[in-house]
Amino acid sequence: MKRFDISKIVVESVNENIPIISNLGPTSRELRSIKHRTRNLYQYGSMGLCSSVAFGIALNTDTKVISLDGDGAVIMNMGGLATIGRHQPTNLIVIIYDNEEWGQTAHMPSHTSAGTNLANVSKSCGIDKSFLVKTIEEFDLIFKKALTEDGPYSIVAKIEQGDGPKSPSVYEPEFDLLSFRNTYIQK
């Protein structure tokens, strides 16, 4: 399965007010090309912090919050999972796209290609609802459940390497942040 197809399911299954925080690079660019929403918060440069940012937002809002993270990024900041496990934000859904490589930086195989199972790590950090999925059907089933039931959820989706259709990467972090924030300001 491809990351693009899963992101598409995610975007199509949630209503406009659910924030989606996306990992830097192709994950953000694909998300933007699927559908740009003011409650998409694309990460820039802050590799490894996607789920931590989503966690911070989850603590401050009542709606579900979705993080689209990656295996290489999570390994850079694995403690982020322990913090989520500790605080148990019931509204947080972490989706980890696991292509077993650092795709952007010349396809170096990542630790998940060599022994590390991030679903088990999540579980070991106290995130009881941790799953590893290999097909779109499996993902769809668990994600729909995650949208209606209390979490936190950690869903590791094993995906094919390679990117889907992407938007251009030249967009402005400050502007995206401003429009994202504005959606939370009551006028």
Next chain:
Amino acid sequence: MERFEGIKHLANHIQNELLVSNLGPTSNELWQTGHKDNFFYTYGAMGLVSSVALGMAISTDKKVIAFDGDGALVMNMGTISTIGRHQPKNLITIVWDNEEWGQTGHQPSHTSAGTDLEEVAKSCSIPKTATVQSLENLEEIFLRALNEDGPWFIVAKVKEPTDKGPYVAPIEPEMTTFRVRNFINK
């Protein structure tokens, strides 16, 4: 079990191995048990003990032991994954787990609230793992680890001492590096 006792017991068995110790009280206590030139005390590099030990382990045939802490390891959990990936047979990681950041005001750490570091190590495919509560079990598993291929990952549950720990050891980082390098090249 208190960490100081545990360190005393294990340090007795360390002769030709290299030992890397976590910053703060772990290094102070290790110094108090009797300095040896194969002890590498880290300073300031919180979270990097096991990473430094991993680097040593892949560049020497000696056994390398890391005295890490739960608070430090949670800061750099990815290192467990790196160890699991490289499978250094000669690396033994001991985590002194007091479930708190003792130095900075006894804030409870993540291991007091859901995180099980031994399970994390297993999830990162480290083959030999254990959690021990008593001195006897710790010593027994440590002696096994010294003689059997690893990598080993041993979580030693310790309680924080009620009295003030030993005085700050007069250790100079440059001298530590110099001594340990000489020891390896001997």
